[in-house]
Amino acid sequence: MRSFLFVPADSERKLAKGASSGADALILDLEDSVALSNKEAARKSAVDYLKSADRNGPKLVVRINALDTLFWRAELEAVIPERPDMILIPKTFSGECVNRVGQVIDMLERDAGIAPEGHVGIGCVATETAASLFALGTYAGAHPRLTFLTWGAEDLAAALGARDNKDENGVYTGPYQLARTLTLLGAVAAGVAPIDGICKDFRDEKGLEAEARAAVRDGFTGKVAIHPGQIPVINAVFTPSEDDLAHARAVIEAFEKAGDVGVVALDGVMLDIPHLKQAQRLIDRAAAIRS
Incomplete structure (x- = not known):
């Protein structure tokens, strides 16, 4: 998969627009793009979407809330019976987070009578805290469901108390270049897909293309998007010419x-x-x- 598009799970309009964007995967987001007061409604909307979506279209990924919240377990219990293609775990600290979620999914699939070939994969946003950068080598063998790793510069900047994560030329500064590199190395070491993080300025097509080309050059196999308009650029760059x-x-x-x-x-x-x-x-x- 070349392109992963974040879509708030509580927005029917954005879900519909995302489905026609050409993205290889839609990430139905229950975390950062959903207000605290709307978590339950977003969960129900994600379940409804999984029930009705065309499974010949983009892969369907559900980003649950972080494992230190009260939401993630109920979210898994709600969506796993509807067979999403993958679960995305935010703010993982190490491979143990993958194992924890993987074991819960194992149990929920057994309870739902889902056959082994219907197994749900797991992706991680693996660099959103300072501690997580020291554990990128722990994902190898964490759980058979692990499918991809990606990285997040925005939450990491918040965790570090940074004023910005890019310099005056729009280039990621040292801590974020390190996070990106460690994600690439950790994913390849684990035998899963390394997926580049977002370009937050969705109007900057040239900047997006430059980021995507740098990602392809270094070994990433796809990139996350936050706007449907970013999908054509990502798909074009990550498709071999x-x-x-x-x-x-x-x-x-x-x-x-x-x-x-x-x-x-x-x-x-x-x-x-x-x-x-x-x-x-x-x-x-x-x-x-x-x-």
Whole structure:
């Protein structure tokens, strides 16, 4: 999945708009975008949406409230019988948070008679507190349901008491670059998808594209959006171009023709096995997007 769009679960208008945005996944948000007084109504709205949504459309992800609140358990009890594709846990501290939620989902699925192939995945916003940055290596093996990790600069800035998380040039400052990098490393180490965080200025298309291209360059496989208008840019950037695919095929072909070797030359450049792996991964990713 290339694009994940946050949609407040208590807004029928935004849910409808999100469904037609072209996003690969909709995140039905029960957390930050929902007022405290409207948590119960948002939960009911999410359940209703899961019951009626076209399951041939975008994947449906429910962001529950954090594990230090009174809401998350009741939210899982309400939505799991309706089979969302994934649950997104905010403000996780470590892989133990994934295991805790995973065990509850295991129990709720058994109670609902949901077959193993219907298993709900789990994603985490893994960098929203200072302590969480020290635990990005704990997600490997935390629970079989873990599907992706993403990061959040806004909550982290609030936790740190920062005045801003970007410098005068609009570039993330050190703490947030560190959070982003650790999320990428933690996700890859855990064998799950690394998903880049939001671009909060939804009118800045050039800034969004620059962030997305930097994310692709570094190894992220998708990006979170906060506005439907951001989806076309994200989808375009995270879809391998024909030029990229042609180069990848040429790399693979060069190794195949060379036989059992560790190094080949292509267009005046020496390539070794890591380049072959990169090419194969790109071809596989393009095939997954098409399917």
